[in-house]
Amino acid sequence: xxxxxxxxxxxxxxxxxxxxxxxxxxxxxxxxxxxxxxxxxxxxxxxxxxxxxxxxxxxxxxxxxxxxxxxxxxxxxxxxxxxxxxxxxxxxxxxxxxxxxxxxxxxxxxxxxxxxxxxxxxxxxxxxxxxxxxxxxxxxxxxxxxxxxxxxxxxxxxxxxxxxxxxxxxxxxxxxxxxxxxxxxxxxxxxxxxxxxxxxxxxxxxxxxxxxxxxxxxxxxxxxxxxxxxxxxxxxxxxxxxxxxxxxxxxxxxxxxxxxxxxxxxxxxxxxxxxxxxxxxxxxxxxxxxxxxxxxxxxxxxxxxxxxxxxxxxxxxxxxxxxxxxxxxxxxxxxxxxxxxxxxxxxxxxxxxxxxxxxxxxxxxxxxxxxxxxxxxxxxxxxxxxxxxxxxxxxxxxxxxxxxxxxxxxxxxxxxxxxxxxxxxxxxxxxxxxxxxxxxxxxxxxxxxxxxxxxxxxxxxxxxxxxxxxxxxxxxxxxxxxxxxxxxxxxxxxxxxxxxxxxxxxxxxxxxxxxxxxxxxxxxxxxxxxxxxxxxxxxxxxxxxxxxxxxxxxxxxxxxxxxxxxxxxxxxxxxxxxxxxxxxxxxxxxxxxxxxxxxxxxxxxxxxxxxxxxxxxxxxxxxxxxxxxxxxxxxxxxxxxxxxxxxxxxxxxxxxxxxxxxxxxxxxxxxxxxxxxxxxxxxxxxxxxxxxxxxxxxxxxxxxxxxxxxxxxxxxxxxxxxxxxxxxxxxxxxxxxxxxxxxxxxxxxxxxxxxxxxxxxxxxxxxxxxxxxxxxxxxxxxxxx
Numbered sequence: 001x002x003x004x005x006x007x008x009x010x011x012x013x014x015x016x017x018x019x020x021x022x023x024x025x026x027x028x029x030x031x032x033x034x035x036x037x038x039x040x041x042x043x044x045x046x047x048x049x050x051x052x053x054x055x056x057x058x059x060x061x062x063x064x065x066x067x068x069x070x071x072x073x074x075x076x077x078x079x080x081x082x083x084x085x086x087x088x089x090x091x092x093x094x095x096x097x098x099x100x101x102x103x104x105x106x107x108x109x110x111x112x113x114x115x116x117x118x119x120x121x122x123x124x125x126x127x128x129x130x131x132x133x134x135x136x137x138x139x140x141x142x143x144x145x146x147x148x149x150x151x152x153x154x155x156x157x158x159x160x161x162x163x164x165x166x167x168x169x170x171x172x173x174x175x176x177x178x179x180x181x182x183x184x185x186x187x188x189x190x191x192x193x194x195x196x197x198x199x200x201x202x203x204x205x206x207x208x209x210x211x212x213x214x215x216x217x218x219x220x221x222x223x224x225x226x227x228x229x230x231x232x233x234x235x236x237x238x239x240x241x242x243x244x245x246x247x248x249x250x251x252x253x254x255x256x257x258x259x260x261x262x263x264x265x266x267x268x269x270x271x272x273x274x275x276x277x278x279x280x281x282x283x284x285x286x287x288x289x290x291x292x293x294x295x296x297x298x299x300x301x302x303x304x305x306x307x308x309x310x311x312x313x314x315x316x317x318x319x320x321x322x323x324x325x326x327x328x329x330x331x332x333x334x335x336x337x338x339x340x341x342x343x344x345x346x347x348x349x350x351x352x353x354x355x356x357x358x359x360x361x362x363x364x365x366x367x368x369x370x371x372x373x374x375x376x377x378x379x380x381x382x383x384x385x386x387x388x389x390x391x392x393x394x395x396x397x398x399x400x401x402x403x404x405x406x407x408x409x410x411x412x413x414x415x416x417x418x419x420x421x422x423x424x425x426x427x428x429x430x431x432x433x434x435x436x437x438x439x440x441x442x443x444x445x446x447x448x449x450x451x452x453x454x455x456x457x458x459x460x461x462x463x464x465x466x467x468x469x470x471x472x473x474x475x476x477x478x479x480x481x482x483x484x485x486x487x488x489x490x491x492x493x494x495x496x497x498x499x500x501x502x503x504x505x506x507x508x509x510x511x512x513x514x515x516x517x518x519x520x521x522x523x524x525x526x527x528x529x530x531x532x533x534x535x536x537x538x539x540x541x542x543x544x545x546x547x548x549x550x551x552x553x554x555x556x557x558x559x560x561x562x563x564x565x566x567x568x569x570x571x572x573x574x575x576x577x578x579x580x581x582x583x584x585x586x587x588x589x590x591x592x593x594x595x596x597x598x599x600x601x602x603x604x605x606x607x608x609x610x611x612x613x614x615x616x617x618x619x620x621x622x623x624x625x626x627x628x629x630x631x632x633x634x635x636x637x638x639x640x641x642x643x644x645x646x647x648x649x650x651x652x653x654x655x656x657x658x659x660x661x662x663x664x665x666x667x668x669x670x671x672x673x674x675x676x677x678x679x680x681x682x683x684x685x686x687x688x689x690x691x692x693x694x695x696x697x698x699x700x701x702x703x704x705x706x707x708x709x710x711x712x713x714x715x716x717x718x719x720x721x722x723x724x725x726x727x728x729x730x731x732x733x734x735x736x737x738x739x740x741x742x743x744x745x746x747x748x749x750x751x752x753x754x755x756x757x758x759x760x761x762x763x764x765x766x767x768x769x770x771x772x773x774x775x776x777x778x779x780x781x782x783x784x785x
Contacts, residue, residue, distance in 0.1 A: 007397035014340035021289030025064025027074020034314030042317035063094035073301035087141035091492035099146035113154035156192035171213035218243030225283035248324035251698035254676025261412030278348035316468035411448035503535025518648035546664035548615035562586035571642035684708035718759035718785035729775035
């Protein structure tokens with residue numbers, strides 16, 4: 001394909017690349033607080049990788065204005081829960097993350113957006129006035145606490161109906177502000193954060209006042225805009241942004257064994273690269289915001305496995321740069337904010353398809369930009385097809401025959417390490433003069449991403465770090481005496497290692513001691529954005545298996561509507577209860593749940609403060625109130641390993657003296673592997689779904705039909721295999737060549753539940769072989785004890 005690239009005669013007519021943005025919300029940055037507290041060096045490394053010029057060079061940070069509701073993958077705390085309280089921007093990770101990020105990149109621009117609003121706002125007689133007050137007080141509090149100056153505010157509610165009158169109201173109020181710590185009138189207004197639509201542009205085309213109020217138009221999950229949107233850009237000078245988009249969701253480390261790249265498919269690395277490339281030629285968009293950049297929450301939340309960097313082990317400081325990180329480097333290292341797009345060098349023939357957000361049938365995908373100050377030139381090209389794509393570039397007024405262009409490439413690997421071909425300089429080229437242009441060729445291999453550039457750089461020098469389990473025993477009395485006196489206040493009274501899925505669990509002073517209290521009551525419960533589980537927080541390591549958890553619980557009233565409880569083996573955050581949970585009610589009732597389904601119940605003598613204990617030893621679950629055992633449950637299909645959890649009603653119930661200890665002579669911890677990892681080998685008829693739903697571990701599953709077989713190799717004394725079973729397959733099992741099950745029906749099970757579990761083995765190398773005798777078997781992953 002021939003592409004002509006010529007330096008524009010007028011800089012004023014060029015559109016500029018605005019860089020990459022990061023959405024910090026939905027609980028996605030929560031664990032960064034703990035990295036900062038426990039491993040400040042690792043935290044600073046993360047900041048450099050995200051915001052540094054040699055990292056992703058994020059140029060724009062958008063914070064969620066929390067309302068204590070689950071906005072997809074967790075709750076973001078409200079900085080102002082009640083009308084008469086001062087805004088506290090120490091709540092949540094977002095505002096102090098912005099402060100720390102600005103130290104790395106002082107030019108970082110800031111923005112904030114709401115998914116829901118505090119109940120005092122929505123219940124107000126004058127909602128617009130109350131909502132504006134919420135915004136303005138948050139801006140003032142962020143400046144007072146962290147000296148943060150916001151460059152933009154996203155005014156419309158996230159992915160909900162456009163409110164043009166509210167946008168105009170806000171614009172009038174913010175422009176008229178006088179008594180403010182910096183000039184609020186210069187804050188740019190972004191609208192309207194719709195999902196895959198541009199209704200705001202149609203309204204602006206008909207409403208001059210609205211048009212004058214909005215500085216930046218943004219939409220989510222689409223690389224294509226509309227004629228009216230493009231008109232807002234070309235005729236009225238409005239910036240157009242991709243204000244929320246996915247990072248890659250693929251688990252490249254495992255999937256490369258099956259697609260031979262680990263980069264292909266819907267929501268994979270190349271699909272996301274294609275969306276970024278297409279946003280300018282197809283939508284006039286100049287900035288792409290990742291949601292999220294870093295997944296600093298625990299596995300198992302809604303919409304998980306998606307990130308550029310994975311950071312869910314604050315106790316060890318471990319983090320991992322995913323394949324998407326290297327994809328993003330192909331842009332951030334070579335095209336900086338302020339570089340000018342060259343229209344003739346930008347193109348995409350991808351079609352909307354797949355899940356509605358994806359681009360499909362893309363054959364040609366390329367983006368070209370240059371630095372108007374230095375004359376540097378970069379071209380990013382993606383090939384999501386199974387055949388090479390050849391480009392021939394004819395360049396005028398930007399390079400000469402003495403120019404050396406480096407070709408950087410990311411592609412998969414059919415053998416060896418999955419990532420050994422990520423972000424590698426593979427060759428250099430020099431153009432030849434031909435018919436008045438400087439000409440060079442680039443051949444893009446199948447399933448690969450390439451940048452050709454005059455910019456000189458090196459591969460990222462990543463610091464080595466190692467994953468490590470959070471060892472037991474683990475105790476927390478919520479006093480944090482080994483930390484500074486203001487440790488809790490500086491983090492909004494958030495305890496270590498917790499992530500809230502419903503409600504808000506904060507350390508509070510009660511009777512001269514620290515307790516962990518659920519703070520949201522019915523009087524403060526905000527309107528839902530989507531779905532919020534009943535109040536629950538989970539904590540710790542999802543590799544914990546055989547352990548006991550205890551805590552003292554105080555219910556604020558002795559009625560049936562007031563309840564609280566504890567749990568273990570928590571691994572799925574989208575449900576009301578995950579793993580095994582033990583709940584007591586104010587009227588003296590207790591209940592035991594297995595993955596949200598009540599299995600046993602009884603009564604007890606309710607007291608002011610009760611010690612609750614739950615233990616899990618393989619499939620034997622015991623529950624205690626005080627020292628008295630009240631429940632015993634034998635699970636023939638034990639639930640997989642998981643974290644600890646606290647549960648509460650929407651009342652100010654509180655917990656004290658958390659203690660977690662091992663209980664079994666067998667291994668306390670497990671190692672978890674995906675169905676695409678090397679521990680699994682498949683024989684016969686299998687369908688490997690390399691991009692399934694977020695309920696599946698790493699978004700992958702393997703489905704076997706009759707006579708199909710799978711071999712699982714491991715070193716340990718126990719193993720389990722998990723996967724959703726809807727059709728009650730019949731399987732046979734051999735272990736180290738000896739028959740264990742000649743024929744066994746797999747009972748129906750939910751996602752991430754074990755359908756095969758064997759323990760009591762000698763700690764050694766073992767091979768388990770499963771054959772599907774009847775029906776259909778789903779394998780999602782395995783656990784090794």
